[in-house]
Amino acid sequence: EAGVAQSPRYKIIEKRQSVAFWCNPISGHATLYWYQQILGQGPKLLIQFQNNGVVDDSQLPKDRFSAERLKGVDSTLKIQPAKLEDSAVYLCASSLVKGQGKETQYFGPGTRLLVL
Amino acid sequence: TQLLEQSPQFLSIQEGENLTVYCNSSSVFSSLQWYRQEPGEGPVLLVTVVTGGEVKKLKRLTFQFGDARKDSSLHITAAQPGDTGLYLCAGVASGAGSYQLTFGKGTKLSVIP
Numbered sequence: 001e002a003g004v005a006q007s008p009r010y011k012i013i014e015k016r017q018s019v020a021f022w023c024n025p026i027s028g029h030a031t032l033y034w035y036q037q038i039l040g041q042g043p044k045l046l047i048q049f050q051n052n053g054v055v056d057d058s059q060l061p062k063d064r065f066s067a068e069r070l071k072g073v074d075s076t077l078k079i080q081p082a083k084l085e086d087s088a089v090y091l092c093a094s095s096l097v098k099g100q101g102k103e104t105q106y107f108g109p110g111t112r113l114l115v116l
Numbered sequence: 117t118q119l120l121e122q123s124p125q126f127l128s129i130q131e132g133e134n135l136t137v138y139c140n141s142s143s144v145f146s147s148l149q150w151y152r153q154e155p156g157e158g159p160v161l162l163v164t165v166v167t168g169g170e171v172k173k174l175k176r177l178t179f180q181f182g183d184a185r186k187d188s189s190l191h192i193t194a195a196q197p198g199d200t201g202l203y204l205c206a207g208v209a210s211g212a213g214s215y216q217l218t219f220g221k222g223t224k225l226s227v228i229p
Contacts, residue, residue, distance in 0.1 A: 004158070042120075042204050042219030043159065056216055091158050102166060102208075103145045105217070107158025 004108035006092050011063035012114045013116075019109045025073070025094030033105060034067055034077050036092040049075065050098055061094065079113075087115045106110055119143060120220035128226040132194050137223040139188045139205035148188050148207040149217070150179055152201055159204055162190075185210070194226045 002110070005024040013019050025032050030051050035043035046065065048056040052072040056064045060067070069075040079086055089110040121140045129135055139148070147166045151159035161171050165181035165188065172179045176199075178191040192199055206219040 041221050042206070044219070045216050048216075058216075093158065102164055104161050104164075105158070108156050 004092055004094055004106055006108040006111055008111055009105075009109065010112050010114075012116065013082055014116050015084055016081040018078065019082055019113065020076050020078045021090050021092075023075045023092030023108060024075070025075070025092070026096075026106055029094035029106070030072075030094050030115075031071055031095045031098055031103075032075050033093040033098075034075070035093065035107075037089045037091055037110070039088070046077070055098075081114045082113075084115050086111055089113070119209065119218045122203075122209060122220035122223050124223060125221065126226075127223050128228065129195055130225055131196060131229050134191070135141060135194050135195055135225070136189055137193045137203055137213040137225070139190075139220055141186050141207070145207035146185070146210045147183055148185075149205060150188070150190055153202040153204060153222070154200075159202075173198050182226060191220045192225075196226075197227045198227050200225055200227050 007022050011019055024108045032049045034046045036046050037043040038055045047067045052069050056066045065079055089112050091107050091110045092109045093105040095105045097103050119125045119141055127183050149164045150162045152162055153159040163179045167179050168183045168185045176193045179191050202222045202224050204222045206217045208215050
């Protein structure tokens, strides 16, 4: 079974530029998550989708971050404009069932973003 | 305020030694998970515990959920170099109104051959 795919794996941009990350979850997984993991910290949930609807985006900085999952499968996360403090690994995860904290989340390898 | 405190932050041991890492909170959790993350990869789920006092074993790894569901521990017996990685605990706080998974900062374990 193919895992969660993410691209690109690495991205270097200058502050105030925009960047987009792509995620393809495991086939059949209804729930998709985007996490931000800053160096030395654990992942922090940015947004959770159930099919193509947003379940939780309470920690998403909506003035600069946006995410969509138009057809309920792939998802993109965009940052515009980027700030230095956005340097982090952006992890995508998916789960078969609706997220209630007990389900297995499968994580992709992440996109490592460096903002200069 | 860090909801989940993990200790120690770093741990370097010799192959064959035993170790315990801790995950503590002042909050009650309805469930708690342990993940292992290797460099350049995403976290991989090791176990989920949901009942206070629950103990689960996964080969040489033993996981315990505290009776009050506020803390958890991971014990590794006879550590091997393949156990090297970042161990993360994550939980859903009871009564939080959401099922958002909150992660600790992790314990970085190095097992030296």
